[in-house]
Amino acid sequence: MNIYTKNGDGGMTSLIHASNIPKSDCRIELVGTLDELNSHIGLIKSEIGRQDIIERLTNIQNHLMTVMAGIADPHNMKYRLKPEETEELEEEIDRLVSLYDQKKGFAFVLPGGNPLSAKIDVARTVARRGERKLSTVSIKYGSDANAKKYLNRLADYLYALARYMDKVFVDRKEDGQLQNAAKESTRMADEDHGGRSVPETMRRAEAVQQQAAPEKPEGSSGGRFKEMAGNLMENINDAVVQEVLKRVAGPMRINLSSAKKLIERIEDESRRRGLKSVIAVCGPDGNPIAVHVMDDAFLVSFDVAMKKAYTSVAVKMSTKELSVLAQPGGTFYGVDKMDNGKIVIFGGGVPLTIDGRIIGGLGISGGTGEEDHSLAEYGASILREVL
Numbered sequence: 227m228n229i230y231t232k233n234g235d236g237g238m239t240s241l242i243h244a245s246n247i248p249k250s251d252c253r254i255e256l257v258g259t260l261d262e263l264n265s266h267i268g269l270i271k272s273e274i275g276r277q278d279i280i281e282r283l284t285n286i287q288n289h290l291m292t293v294m295a296g297i298a299d300p301h302n303m304k305y306r307l308k309p310e311e312t313e314e315l316e317e318e319i320d321r322l323v324s325l326y327d328q329k330k331g332f333a334f335v336l337p338g339g340n341p342l343s344a345k346i347d348v349a350r351t352v353a354r355r356g357e358r359k360l361s362t363v364s365i366k367y368g369s370d371a372n373a374k375k376y377l378n379r380l381a382d383y384l385y386a387l388a389r390y391m392d393k394v395f396v397d398r399k400e401d402g403q404l405q406n407a408a409k410e411s412t413r414m415a416d417e418d419h420g421g422r423s424v425p426e427t428m429r430r431a432e433a434v435q436q437q438a439a440p441e442k443p444e445g446s447s448g449g450r451f452k453e454m455a456g457n458l459m460e461n462i463n464d465a466v467v468q469e470v471l472k473r474v475a476g477p478m479r480i481n482l483s484s485a486k487k488l489i490e491r492i493e494d495e496s497r498r499r500g501l502k503s504v505i506a507v508c509g510p511d512g513n514p515i516a517v518h519v520m521d522d523a524f525l526v527s528f529d530v531a532m533k534k535a536y537t538s539v540a541v542k543m544s545t546k547e548l549s550v551l552a553q554p555g556g557t558f559y560g561v562d563k564m565d566n567g568k569i570v571i572f573g574g575g576v577p578l579t580i581d582g583r584i585i586g587g588l589g590i591s592g593g594t595g596e597e598d599h600s601l602a603e604y605g606a607s608i609l610r611e612v613l
Contacts, residue, residue, distance in 0.1 A: 242299035243607045252366060256359040257294050263356055264290050266349035273342055279387070282318065286380065293360075293373045300367065301495075301604065307372040315379040322386040326393040339392035346391060350384035353377060367600045368499040479509050480578055480586035480613070485516040487612035492590070492605045493520060503592030503601065506531040510584050512539050520592070527591035534575030534589030534598075536568055542584060545575035546599045574598030576606050580613070 233239075238246050239254060247254065264287050271283045289311055296305035337347035357377040363369055480488075485507040496503045497520075504527040506517045514535070519528060537545050541558070551558040552571040562571045573595035578586040588605050590598045 241297075243301075244603075252359065252362045253297050256356065256363050257297050259352065259356040259359050260290050260294050263349060263352040266345070266352055270342070270345055270349060273345070274391075286383075289376065293370070293376070296370055296373060297363065300369070301608065306370050307376050309372055309375075312372065312375045312379050315376070315383045319379070319383050319386045322383075322390045326389055335389065335392070337388070339388075340395040343388040343391040343395065346384055346388035350381050350388065353381040353384055357381060364499075365594075366596045368495065368604075371498075478583075478585065480507060480515065482515055484613050485586070488588070488605055488609065489516060489518045491608055491612065492601060493518065495604055496520065496590075496592070496601055499593075499597070499601070501593045501597060501601065503590050503598070504528050504531040505605075506535040506589040507578075508532075508535040508539060508587045508589070510539055510586055512536045512587070515586065523592050530570065530591040531574070531589040533568055533570045534591060534602075535587040536575075536589070537570050537587075538575035538577045538589065539584055539587035540565070540569065542577060544573070544577070544599065544602070545570055545589075546573035546595065549573065549595075572598075574602055576602040578606060578609055580609070 234249065237249050239249050240247055241253065267283050267287055267290075271280050274280060274283075289307060292305055292307060296302070299305055338344045357374070360369055360374060360377055364374065488507060489505045492505050493503070496505075502520045502523045504517065504519050504523050507515045509515055512535075514532060517528065517532065534545050537548065541548055541561070548558060548561070549571040550556065552561050553559065558571075562569050574591055575587065575589045576599075577584045578588055588602050590602045590605070592598065593601070
């Protein structure tokens with residue numbers, strides 16, 4: 227069985243609900259940064275020699291895996307962190323800070339007080355980078371608010387842990403134990419691993435990995451998360467299978483009932499992202515079916531959302547794709563001047579399709595073009611759930 231698949235040789239990868247994504251995409255950059263952070267934390271675990279800290283770092287690694295899975299499958303509620311997980315970090319930060327005296331220069335330090343604290347400081351800077359990249363992803367695609375708080379506190383925790391290890395190093399030096407520090411760390415690690423069971427979180431993580439083990443390894447970041455989600459298929463019962471079979475043919479056009487359900491789901495997601503949107507759904511002929519205006523949405527957004535929905539079915543592509551083709555020299559240059567101004571060329575409109583057949587159009591207006599397009603893509607991704 228080969229580890230490599232060659233699927234990513236062309237510089238493209240995929241996520242759970244999106245394919246052909248360039249590896250330079252901000253979501254892939256974020257997943258890679260969190261993977262890097264996870265590896266740094268693993269290195270710290272292997273050297274720190276304290277079982278209580280090892281268990282906490284293992285919990286952190288599992289939480290990072292949850293955040294990574296949430297980037298790959300952003301609408302799966304299983305991949306959301308809880309507020310209590312951030313609160314636990316805050317409690318541990320307060321405890322660590324109480325163990326060293328910040329007045330002695332620990333509040334602002336140059337990294338490198340000792341090898342272990344230096345490695346923790348490296349992990350801290352990677353955590354900060356991950357936090358910045360999550361902010362970028364949040365603007366374009368939305369993100370879990372608890373994940374933002376967690377990454378922020380995680381960097382603070384790693385700072386406090388590094389300063390605590392600086393204090394441990396200084397104390398040992400003052401007690402004349404510096405030469406035996408490495409041996410003591412190894413002995414403590416051996417005793418802890420020999421006398422204590424693997425943390426429950428570790429066992430759960432291993433169980434998930436065994437259940438999700440694929441027959442063929444995936445070569446991309448998206449592939450790894452598809453492996454994690456694959457075990458969910460085992461729980462599909464006969465009733466669900468029959469329901470899927472009934473929908474294979476799919477409807478010829480979206481109806482009012484389905485449009486209202488779709489709008490309701492999109493409104494919830496828009497509110498989660500902090501947007502005040504107008505959501506419009508039209509039929510495959512471009513005629514409106516339903517329009518919903520959230521509180522405090524821009525007045526102009528009503529007309530724009532309608533035009534985005536119409537445009538998506540008129541040109542059979544998203545308005546974001548059209549905007550590229552409508553640039554000077556492009557195939558559709560000047561298209562926005564046609565059809566009595568009903569065509570728009572900025573993001574937020576997508577055709578609604580079932581098995582390659584357009585059954586309607588979706589238009590969203592209220593944020594930036596990127597934000598509207600991301601929200602419209604979300605709506606398209608849950609279409610089957612509301613039909």
